[in-house]
Amino acid sequence: MNQLYLFGGSLAAILMLAGMARLLGLGGGGIADEAQAMAEAEAMLSGFEAMRAVVGSDGRAALVHGADGSVALIKQHGSQLAARRLASPAIEPRPEGLLVHSGERRFGSVLVRS
Known part of the structure; x- marks a missing residue:
């Protein structure tokens, strides 16, 4: 059961970091036109x-x-x-x-x- 909580917490942290990177405009968008x-x-x-x-x-x-x-x-x-x-x-x-x-x-x- 503890492993399930650890997995869920890790997944939530990864999704939160990805969301913050998107909000900050990190990662570049390439060449638009x-x-x-x-x-x-x-x-x-x-x-x-x-x-x-x-x-x-x-x-x-x-x-x-x-x-x-x-x-x-x-x-x-x-x-x-x-x-x-x-x-x-x-x-x-x-x-x-x-x-x-x-x-x-x-x-x-x-x-x-x-």
């Missing part, structure tokens, strides 16, 4: 002037095309967004979307879901 992707690219990459963007259907990644012909790759990294400017992006079409190779080992390849 093209306008947000363009604004994020311009804010994170010095001198980048966004022209248009393609946002993944799951909001976890985006490709932003710049006025100078470069491309910005944005991905969700935990609760934050990370961006890289790609001089010559290597893009592979896949059934689930576009696989973009950043050319940086630490940033990795990013799937922009269709």
